[in-house]
Amino acid sequence: MKNFYDFTIEALKKYLVEAGFKSFNADQIYKWIYEQKEFDYDKMTNISNNLIEFLKNNIEINDLEIHTVKESSDGTIKYLLKLSDGSLIETVLMTYDYGKSVCVTSQVGCNMGCSFCASGLLRKKRNLEIHELVRQVTTIENNLNIRVSHVVVMGTGEPFDNYDNVIDFIKVINYKHGLQIGARHITVSTCGIVPRIYDYANETIKSNLAISLHAPNDKIRTRIMKINKSYPINEVIKACKDYFDKTKRRITFEYILLNGVNDEIRHANELSDLIRGINAYVNLIPYNPINEFSYKKTDGVKANKFYQQLIKRGINCTLRREQGSDIDAACGQLRYKNESL
Numbered sequence: 310m311k312n313f314y315d316f317t318i319e320a321l322k323k324y325l326v327e328a329g330f331k332s333f334n335a336d337q338i339y340k341w342i343y344e345q346k347e348f349d350y351d352k353m354t355n356i357s358n359n360l361i362e363f364l365k366n367n368i369e370i371n372d373l374e375i376h377t378v379k380e381s382s383d384g385t386i387k388y389l390l391k392l393s394d395g396s397l398i399e400t401v402l403m404t405y406d407y408g409k410s411v412c413v414t415s416q417v418g419c420n421m422g423c424s425f426c427a428s429g430l431l432r433k434k435r436n437l438e439i440h441e442l443v444r445q446v447t448t449i450e451n452n453l454n455i456r457v458s459h460v461v462v463m464g465t466g467e468p469f470d471n472y473d474n475v476i477d478f479i480k481v482i483n484y485k486h487g488l489q490i491g492a493r494h495i496t497v498s499t500c501g502i503v504p505r506i507y508d509y510a511n512e513t514i515k516s517n518l519a520i521s522l523h524a525p526n527d528k529i530r531t532r533i534m535k536i537n538k539s540y541p542i543n544e545v546i547k548a549c550k551d552y553f554d555k556t557k558r559r560i561t562f563e564y565i566l567l568n569g570v571n572d573e574i575r576h577a578n579e580l581s582d583l584i585r586g587i588n589a590y591v592n593l594i595p596y597n598p599i600n601e602f603s604y605k606k607t608d609g610v611k612a613n614k615f616y617q618q619l620i621k622r623g624i625n626c627t628l629r630r631e632q633g634s635d636i637d638a639a640c641g642q643l644r645y646k647n648e649s650l
């Protein structure tokens with residue numbers, strides 16, 4: 310049995326045509342399922358009995374199994390979802406004044422080994438399939454009967470280490486008869502896998518790029534993120550310039566403030582020099598403490614000084630508010646606590 314949510318529109322057309330049906334049937338089915346939320350083939354009134362039989366026998370439609378749901382006092386909701394092989398993944402729903410945003414997990418575990426991130430404590434087991442990416446969104450939409458307006462691929466895992474499936478996922482959620490989430494409302498966050506940044510710039514759907522920079526120079530970055538040994542900072546910045554030239558889209562740089570590591574005024578200066586000339590936006594993230602690590606969070610006064618220094622130097626910047634930290638759903642805290650580490 311195939312899973313419906315595994316099909317991009319192109320793949321579904323091809324599959325149906327090969328089975329002797331028409332390519333326009335793919336759009337009809339997409340509309341029923343994504344737009345009408347009709348999951349019963351028998352109720353798809355404009356579809357022939359032949360095709361209904363074929364669909365029943367070959368393509369299943371179902372959401373992921375919800376294992377646990379936790380709601381934070383600020384309204385952030387964390388879902389622990391169970392995959393068919395028993396793996397548990399976390400997906401987070403955040404509510405903003407502009408809409409509802411889902412933070413999607415891209416892999417079971419992660420191999421990037423960033424020294425401050427809890428996700429890396431669970432080694433990568435495997436990549437998520439397209440349907441497992443899409444169903445994180447549909448499961449939440451259907452569970453709460455809401456429409457998700459924004460998607461960030463910032464959960465557990467490195468999306469550019471699961472590149473092809475993440476791109477097909479974006480195609481599905483962006484499609485006009487799919488989940489209809491605009492490219493501007495989709496963001497993929499990477500720790501900086503340079504070749505895939507170049508690939509991403511060439512994709513037809515111009516969704517957003519966020520880079521987990523977290524340091525203004527190689528010395529600090531290599532210390533806290535081992536990926537920097539393979540792809541040093543200047544190569545990341547060069548790839549970002551290429552992305553901007555091709556897409557004209559502003560890039561977000563994420564920067565966790567770690568007490569005594571990367572949070573001095575001189576680091577703000579170095580950071581502003583590094584990204585000068587790029588249409589960039591710096592998202593300063595308060596560090597969410599993880600028991601297993603000794604990093605400390607930068608205090609509010611110092612964080613604000615860092616922020617002010619960037620502003621003074623003409624850098625677009627925000628100091629991000631924390632969401633969901635009381636339920637371990639804040640950045641870097643996504644993990645299944647009971648799983649042995």
Ligand code: SAH
Nearest residue numbers: 426463467498499500521563596597640641
């Ligand atoms: N692998 C991707 C996406 C997942 S991480 C990436 O690296 O971008 C999503 C964001 O949370 C990244 O910017 C990551 O560096 C940040 N993050 C990880 N651990 C954190 C922590 N303990 N506190 C705050 N942010 C953290």
